[in-house]
Amino acid sequence: MDQAAAGMQGAHRAPVCYRHPDRETGVRCTRCERPICPECMVSASVGFQCPACVRGGSDTGPAPAASRPRTIAGGTVTADPRLLTKVLIGVNLAVFLAQLAVGSSLTDRFELIGQAQFSLFSPVQGVAEGQYYRLLTAMFLHSPTNYTHILFNMLSLWWIGGPLEAALGRARYLALYFVSGLAGSALTYMVADPRLPSLGASGAIFGLFGATGVLMRRLNYDLRPLVALLVINLIITFTPGFNISWEAHIGGLVAGVAVGYAMVHAPRERRTVIQYGACAVVLAVVVVLTLVRTAQLT
The missing domain is CATH 1.20.1540.10 (Rhomboid-like)
Known part of the structure; x- marks a missing residue:
């Protein structure tokens, strides 16, 4: 019973950001559908995208100026967000x-x-x-x-x-x-x-x-x-x-x-x-x- 309860509890946990596993989130990238936290949200015409999709599939390296990742409010995503x-x-x-x-x-x-x-x-x-x-x-x-x-x-x-x-x-x-x-x-x-x-x-x-x-x-x-x-x-x-x-x-x-x-x-x-x-x-x-x-x- 304990193992079953634990399994059910784990199944109902909120998803976590794929780039920041310590952050729970209810938002997913509209392109790849991976969960993303506010820091990773890039405003799109519909919903939000993750930085990897904005860069054309690469999660590393600088983004072009025209497609630079943006926060949920439209600000620039920075290396040190704090x-x-x-x-x-x-x-x-x-x-x-x-x-x-x-x-x-x-x-x-x-x-x-x-x-x-x-x-x-x-x-x-x-x-x-x-x-x-x-x-x-x-x-x-x-x-x-x-x-x-x-x-x-x-x-x-x-x-x-x-x-x-x-x-x-x-x-x-x-x-x-x-x-x-x-x-x-x-x-x-x-x-x-x-x-x-x-x-x-x-x-x-x-x-x-x-x-x-x-x-x-x-x-x-x-x-x-x-x-x-x-x-x-x-x-x-x-x-x-x-x-x-x-x-x-x-x-x-x-x-x-x-x-x-x-x-x-x-x-x-x-x-x-x-x-x-x-x-x-x-x-x-x-x-x-x-x-x-x-x-x-x-």
């Missing part, structure tokens, strides 16, 4: 080390402050006084007194960002990351107490969560693990005592879902225009929220 994720993690860690070395002056200069804070020793101006760069720089700062802040953010960025970068391509992935982070900063500036500082990569990372959910649904993957992880994060976000900026998380999540939908559902003929057009629309909303809040505070 490169930008590694760079982003490296930048965040480098800035964190700089915060520890320099002290509070660096954090005070670049964290998200809505309105000027005046004290006898260190007057600090905010976004309302024209320091709009804080909306961007705050995305790369973390609390220097809370090591778990950067630890969990960087682990999340590695787990979620790497596969998403492989599926979208570098340019689209980077656009998604910055648009989501800026949306989180803008909502924080609009809604939160302007006297309270905010910092962290969480807004951008929640944007990656949202886009990953859209991608997984597009590929008919099981969403339950991602939903469970997202629910846990949202519970922590809204739990009193953690001092977490829910505005950054929600702003990034909404922007990530919107941009992610445009990335993976745009028709092939107008894909680039729709994808970057969606990014432009979200950035326009960021600008409007910022200007409205600045007018309210000045």
Whole structure:
């Protein structure tokens, strides 16, 4: 009975990508019908093809420029599909080390402050006084007194960002990351107490969560693990005592879902225009929220 049960269980396992045996997938190449993961998907007129079929049957060697493999979102398939994720993690860690070395002056200069804070020793101006760069720089700062802040953010960025970068391509992935982070900063500036500082990569990372959910649904993957992880994060976000900026998380999540939908559902003929057009629309909303809040505070 045990052997029969094991055999039945094995028979119902999801197929794995023929180029990456550790990745389960429900998508097959429309030409050779072999299972392929998001990293190996090349957009075709109907469905997706694997890199080998695109190259004319050879799974090695460079592809001609006209038939270069593309990701599900139309990005170029690269040799290191996690490169930008590694760079982003490296930048965040480098800035964190700089915060520890320099002290509070660096954090005070670049964290998200809505309105000027005046004290006898260190007057600090905010976004309302024209320091709009804080909306961007705050995305790369973390609390220097809370090591778990950067630890969990960087682990999340590695787990979620790497596969998403492989599926979208570098340019689209980077656009998604910055648009989501800026949306989180803008909502924080609009809604939160302007006297309270905010910092962290969480807004951008929640944007990656949202886009990953859209991608997984597009590929008919099981969403339950991602939903469970997202629910846990949202519970922590809204739990009193953690001092977490829910505005950054929600702003990034909404922007990530919107941009992610445009990335993976745009028709092939107008894909680039729709994808970057969606990014432009979200950035326009960021600008409007910022200007409205600045007018309210000045």
